Each structure stands twice: as C-alpha cells, then as structure tokens.
Amino acid sequence: MSYAAQPPVPHRITWHAFLGNMFGVFAPPVGIVYAMYHLWHRGFDWLYLALLIGMYLFSGLGVTIGWHRLFTHRAFKTPTWVRATLAIAGSMSVQGPLLWWCAQHRVHHQHSDTEGDPHSPHLHGGDGFLGTRTWAGSFTRTART
Numbered sequence: 001m002s003y004a005a006q007p008p009v010p011h012r013i014t015w016h017a018f019l020g021n022m023f024g025v026f027a028p029p030v031g032i033v034y035a036m037y038h039l040w041h042r043g044f045d046w047l048y049l050a051l052l053i054g055m056y057l058f059s060g061l062g063v064t065i066g067w068h069r070l071f072t073h074r075a076f077k078t079p080t081w082v083r084a085t086l087a088i089a090g091s092m093s094v095q096g097p098l099l100w101w102c103a104q105h106r107v108h109h110q111h112s113d114t115e116g117d118p119h120s121p122h123l124h125g126g127d128g129f130l131g132t133r134t135w136a137g138s139f140t141r142t143a144r145t
C-alpha cells in the first residue's frame, strides 16, 4: 500500500483542542516562572537558573543538531566525540531511545500528515496537542509490536 497516493489530511482543529494546545504550550513555562519568582533565594537562585538554561540548551541542541540533523538526516559529519556528546545531550531530553527516535522521524518525513505519519498532530484520533501526545506514547506501542 502506497501512502504517497493518498490526499493530504485536511487541517481541522476544534476549540477544545485549541485550548488544550494553548494550555499545554503556555502553562508549563508560566508555572516555572511563577515557581522561580516565589522560590528565589529560598531554594532557587542564579546557580539553578544557569543550570536550568544551560541544561535546556544542551539537551535541546542534542535533539535538534544531534538526533535530528546528524543522526536522522546525516546532514554533516563530525568526530566521534562530538557524535557521542550529541547523542548523550539528546538522550537528556527524555524522548526515547536514539535509534527509535531516528526511525520514527524518518517515517514521519516519508508520510508527513498522511496515514503512516507516527507523530502528526492531525492523526491518531486527536488534533493538535492530543495528536502530539500520541506520538510520545507510541514508543511503548511500537516497541511491543
């Protein structure tokens, strides 16, 4: 069965999905800033803020540069120590095993927003945020099949 022959999935989003999406996007950073403000100098200070930002950037660059561009798309070559560092940095994002992530992302590019896309927000029984949550949960489903 060829997925390429299927028409693109029409974009549709309901209000409850939109509100869930907005809550999922904005509530965590607002909560973090709120907690930092109330815990400043009482368990949270410049050191922890620097660690938070540094680790966020480290793991984010590990996924975007390492897992995505280097390991999935093989967009560039690096020495072994850089590959190892980017693999570890991406692993710190807790997005599943590296090889599984690369395989899922390659399938995603082959079937973007059509049947067969493992993490389209428009498929898998949910729009927007619900669809992306399915992608995160698909690790356990695909690992067992």
Ligand SMILES: [Zn+2]
Binding pocket: 068, 072, 073, 105, 109
């Ligand atoms: Zn990609």
